[in-house]
Each structure stands twice: as structure tokens, then as C-alpha cells.
Amino acid sequence: MSRLLTLLLLPLSWLYAGIMAGRNWLYDTGRRPAATFPQVPVLSVGNLRVGGTGKTPHVAWLVAWLLAQGQRPALLSRGYGRRTRGYRRATAPDTAATIGDEPLQQFQQFRGQVPVAVSEDRAAGIWQLLREEPTLTAVVLDDAYQHRRVRPALSVLLTEQQRPFYQDHVLPAGRLRESRAGARRADVVIVTKCDPQLSEAARAAIRRRIGRYARPGVPVLFSTYAYGRPVPVPGTATGAAPGPEVVVLTGIAQPGPLLEYLAAAGYRVLHHARFPDHHAFRPAELRQLAAQLRPGQCVLTTQKDAARLLEPALAASMADLPVFYIPIDVRFMADGETRLQELLTPLFQPHAVV
Template sequence: MSSLLTLLLLPLSWLYAGVMAVRNVLYRIGLKPSVRFPEVTVINVGNLRVGGTGKTPHVAWVVNWLRSQAQHPALLSRGYGRRTRGYRWATTEDTAATIGDESLQQFRHFGGEVPVVVSEDRVAGIRQLLHDEPATTAVVLDDAYQHRRVRPQVNILLTEQERPFYDDFVLPAGRLRESRRGAVRADVVIVTKCPPFLSATIRQEITRRIQRYAQPAVPVLFSCYHYGVAVPLTAKAPAELGGDIVVLTGIARPEPLLEHLRTAGYRVVHHVRFPDHHAFTQPELEQLAAQLGPGQCVVTTQKDAARLLEPALAPLVAALPVLYIPIEVRFLADGEARLAELLAPYFQPHAVV
């Protein structure tokens, strides 16, 4: 967005930010009610900015850590992009259309061993989840930082290193859902998508700028993506990725994936790019197939792979050599230990946090 357009839109941003500020005050003083669930630990992973900040792999990290501590976590999100309504418990019969692409990705990632639930009403969703699965000890909320009706015990705020919230403006001049001061509700801030060897000097400067808006004692951690070995999605795909590739994405920011592929030595001959959560269509896949040269493969993300598995697309997708690149979160310096230290007291017997 140009500087001139940003300036022209700032009055609308101030108005929107004011409305959100009043809303937050009403929740803080109790005129708008929020619900706490003392019988279970609720952990929210969210952001201030519209667009991808890496929530899905960070949610997966939290769930994996909980399982390593012998806890029984469940995942709850609104199921963005789904075509259904109400409370829904993910099963093997579900698709991205019924529970959303991110929820489907998580369900498949954990092999159905972790309950994944979608519900627009998070309060009702948590209550129903605890009724359906009373052994649940932790509920991980995906993208509920602005959903003030639920009061989590732990609020994890994510912000990208290249697009930090403190350099952004509220919609429509920028991409923030609320003002930068919303960071004050965070119990920990994680700066995501960092280079693996981000210097201590840069980390200190970023921390200083974040702490202008967050609580002074709040930990600021740094994470990066670790890309795994390409996984065949279809029978036509080779066992290993090689040669020239066509990249297919429908995510907010495909640039880190493209950089990884190029650094790894692959030649990206074409990038077919769609908006975040894009629902692929048959004509789009037919056009993709026509663009493939001899020996070329289609490389996509794990999130996009979930949407490619829609039943209506099955014949077209099955005819394509498609692989997806899994990712996981890794922390810089002592970030992993510090996050575990923050979470651990909530799961110690008789602890009062």
C-alpha cells in the first residue's frame, strides 16, 4: 500500500481503532462478559494482524508440548472458510469445506488422536467439547485473540519478524485488527518466521519495540520455520522431489516457502498463486496440468494440500504429481525452554496460577 493511500485511509483506521478500543474497555471493566473455564487450561494462539503469521505450526507446537507432558489437549477454532455452521467434531469424513482447511490440516497432522472441533461460538464450543470429551485437560484456541468472550489462561501473541505489529496500522490503512496496544493482553509474544541465525542485537531491538506496547515483563521469543522432506500427496508423485517444479499456493505469504525451495537448489519454473484459504476449482487445476512440462512436479503447502483433497477435485488431483512440504516451528536461543517454563505451572497438581 502506498504512503499516500495509507495517509488518506488513516481517519477510517482511527475510527475503527476507536470502536475496538471501546469494546476492549467494556470487556476489561466487565460490562461485556467474558467466560473463564477453571476446570481446563485454555491457551490461545493468535495475532493482531490479518494474514498469515504462522499460527498453525505454532498451535501444533503447543499441542505437541502438551502431549509430551501427558496432557489431553483439544483444538478449537471457528473453522474459517468452511461451508457449514455450528459446532462440529472433526472426523475422517470431513473436508476443508466442512471444517476449514486449517482444522483439516491439524486433524490429519495428528492422525485423529487429538480432538479437533470447530464452532463460531467459542464459549458454547468449549462447553460442548468438555461434555463430549471430559478427559480434556487443555483447550488450544486457534486465532481467538480478538474473541474476548473467552478469557484464556494463556494468551500467545504472534507477530512476523518482517511485518511486526509495531510498524503497522489498523485496517483499512494497515492490516491490524485492533491497535498496537492490544499487545498488552499477551502473556508471551513470539516473533515468527525469523532467519535461523537472527543476531542477538536485532532480537534485542525487536524486543525493545514490542515492550513499548506489551507488559514490561512479558517474554519475547523468536521462532523460525524448519521445512521437512517433501511428502507425496498423489500416486503420480515421485518418492523424492527433484528437477524443475511448479509451486501452487493459496496462503497469505508464500515467500518463505519459495526462498526455501530456491535455496535448496530447486528451480521454480512457475508459481501459481492464489489468496489465503482459496478454494481450488476444476478449471484452475486443469490449467495447472496444462502448464506442467515433462518431468515437472507440483509442490504445495500442507495447508493447501488439505484443500486439494476435496472430493470434487479428486480425479484431477490424482492425475497430477503433487507433493507438499511440511513445516514445523523451531525456537531461537532458549525460546523453547522459556515457553515451556511459562506453560508448565498450569499443569502442575494443585498449582494456582
């Protein structure tokens, strides 16, 4: 967005920010009630900015850590992009159309070991999960930073290194869902998608900028991505491992880090079919993609996109396409993992008050 257009849109941003500030004030002062759940710690992961800040892999890290500690977590999401409404528990027949691409990805990643559900009303969703699974010991809320109707035991705020919230404006002049002051609700801030070579001096400068908006003493941690080997997408014509020449298919908010990784890994991207975040792929689009391929070439995509490519309506178009997804894991920099564990562990002590 040009600087002139940003300036022209700022009055609308101030109006929207004021509306959101008023809403937050109602919850902060108790004039609007927020549900609490003394039965289990509720852990919220979210952001201030519209678009991809790495919520899904960070939620996966958190769920995996809980499992490793012997906890029994559940994952609750709104289910953005689904064509259903109300509470819905993920099961094997579900697709991205019924529960959303990110919940489907999480359900597949944990192979049903973790209850995954979607609900627009997170409080009602938590109560339903607790009725269905009375032995749960934690509920992880995905993309719930602005969902003030639930008061979490721990609120995790994510922001990208390349697009930090403190350099952005509220919609429509920028991409923030609320003002930068919203960072004060965070119990920990994680700067995501960092350059692995980010220096301590650069991290200190970022901490200072975030410290202008976060509460005093709130930890600011840094994470980066670790990319895995390509994984065949079920139902596609995958044989040998991908060669050096590939076509890339994405329907995510920020495909830049993936493209940077592919270049560094020695892949030559011949064509990038880029679609908006949560895009519902159509057979005609896949046929156009197939036309870009030559013998020995394949399609590389993300794990979230792969979840949407499993729609039954796409099966015929996918059958002859060699498609792989690139898995992503979160890696914390410096002592970030230890510090996050120090915040989490007390929530599961017998004396903890949630």
C-alpha cells in the same frame, strides 16, 4: 500500499481502532462478561495482524508439547472458510469445506489422537468439548486473540519478523485487526518466521520495540521454520521424489518464506500459481496448472493447501497431477523453547489456579 493511500485511509483506521478499543474496554472492565474454565487451562494463539503469522505450525507445536507431557489436549478453531455453521467435531469424512482447511490439517497431522472441533462461539465450543471428552486437560484455541468472550489462561501473540505489528496500521490503512495497544493482553509474544541468523543485537532491538506495547516483563521469544522433505499428497500421481524443476501452488497469505526455502534448497520454480489465503481450488485451475508441467516436473504446495486439494470435487483433476507438500516445523531460537515451557508448566500443576 503506497504511502499516500495509507495517509488517505488513516482516518478510517482511527475510526475502526476506536470501535475496537471501545469493545476491548467493555471486556477489560467486566461490562461484557468473558467465560473462564477452571476445569482446564485454555491456551489461546493468535495475532494482531490479518494474514499468515504462522499460527497453524505454532498451534501444532503447542499441541505436540502437551501430548509429550502426558496431557490430553483438544483443539478448537472458528473453522474459517468452511461452508457449515455451529459446533462441529472433526471426523475422518470431513473436508476443508465442512470444517476449514487449518482444522482439517491439524486433524490429519495428529491422526485423530487429538479432538479437533470448530465453533464460531468458542465458549459454547469449549463446553461441548468438555461434555464429549470429560478427561480433557487442556483446550488450545486457534486464532482467538480477538475472541474476548473467552478469557484464556495463557494468551500467545504472534508477529512476523518481516511484518511486525509495531510497524503496521489498523485496517484499512494497514493490516492490524486492532491497535498496537492490543499487545498488552499477551502473556508471551513470539516473533515468527525469523531469519535463522538473526543476531542477539537485532533480537534485543525487536524486544525493545515490542516492549513499548506489551506489559512489563512479558517474554518476547523468537522462532523460525524448519522445512521437511516433500510429502506426496494422497490421491495424486506421485512417484519418484521431486526433481529440481517445480511448479508451486499456494493459497496462503504469505508464500514468501516457502519460495525462499525452495530457492535455497536448489529448486528452480518455473511457475508460481498464487491464490488468496484459504482459496477454494477449482478443477479448471488445476487443469491450467497441469498445462504448466513438463515430463519429470511436479507441483509443490503447502500442507494447508494440500488439505483443500483433498476435496472430492477435485479428485479427478488431482489424479494425474504429481503433487507434494512441504511440511513445516517450528524451531525456537536461543532459550525460547525453555522459556515457553516455563510459562506452560505451572498451568498443569495440581496447585495451579486457572
